[in-house]
Amino acid sequence: MAREIAVFIGGNGSTAALEEPGKVVVYRRQQGKWQQVGETAFCLNHTSGMAGVRRQLAAMIEVLGQCRVFVARAVSGLLYKELEQADFSIWEFSGRPTDFLEYVLVQEELAARQPAPAAAPAPAIxxxxxxxxxxxxxxxxxxxxxxxxxxxxxxxxxxxxxxxxxxxxxxxxxxxxxxxxxxxxxxxxxxxxxxxxxxxxxxxx
CATH class of the missing domain: 3.30.110 (Translation Initiation Factor IF3)
Structure with missing residues (x-):
């Protein structure tokens, strides 16, 4: 499993909601330490509607390469759906990356070792x-x-x-x-x- 985690960070150095201006920072665990290996600014522009939002997210996902773990303070609506469809594992945390990177990695590795749990049937709407x-x-x-x-x-x-x-x-x-x-x-x-x-x-x- 690739030890890379993408974190959406606001101007104060802590996680931000994906609807807010910020930057996506990719961290990789190497020799027992977390290193920043990539960074790209990201600020959603809604003027082009849902199609425009999808294009912006697609461009961000392309920059992330093989990284498929994404952390932000909040991810909702269309943004959540698009990341989920791109096979991202999505986490919501408030705080600085050092507060949660190790926890997220451990949980991801534990989940990768476990057989998939039986899903509850989709409830009737x-x-x-x-x-x-x-x-x-x-x-x-x-x-x-x-x-x-x-x-x-x-x-x-x-x-x-x-x-x-x-x-x-x-x-x-x-x-x-x-x-x-x-x-x-x-x-x-x-x-x-x-x-x-x-x-x-x-x-x-």
Whole structure:
């Protein structure tokens, strides 16, 4: 396994959200130490729409070569989907690279040695009305492997919807981040065996 990890870093030297201006720095572990082996500036320009974003990401991925581990403070929506489709292992950390590089490498190497866990079946997404959906993440969250809550919800939240009702064991941390950033209007209701989330946006489209 190649011991290279790409980290998206902001102006303060700590990880940044991929939507923010920053630079992608590639680190390689050599002789027991992490060395910086590459760096490229990256600042998304949304003026060309989704096609333009895909082109910018494709150019960044080409620069990364064989490196397929990517760390940022936050990766969401189309950005997450494109990196995932390019076979990246995506990590979200806040802090400086020295805080987490060794941890990420160890976890990646452990995962490479383990047989793939049995994935929970994809949960049914029920359309309850025009632009309104309901889905349960409980089986996905309790399985501990394979399919993730992000893989289930991101395609839905990136598309046209008015309201998504989510039943879950706990609120996924990545969704809490998007909620805190004001990307969605969310309401959480604690229930006996979990949480019911109601996610809204003003209109479809």
């Amino acid at each position: 029920v359309e309850t009305g025009p632009g309104c959906y309901q889905v349960s993440l409980k089986d996905v969250q309790q399985s501990g492997g394979g399919l993730t809550s992000k893989q289930v919800l991101q395609p839905l939240l990136s598309g046209n919807f008015y309201q998504v009702e989510v039943l879950c064991s706990h609120i996924p941390p990545w969704l809490e981040t998007e909620w805190a950033c004001g990307r969605f209007d969310c309401k959480a209701e604690k229930q006996v065996n979990g949480v019911k989330l109601v996610i809204k946006k003003q209109s479809c489209g």
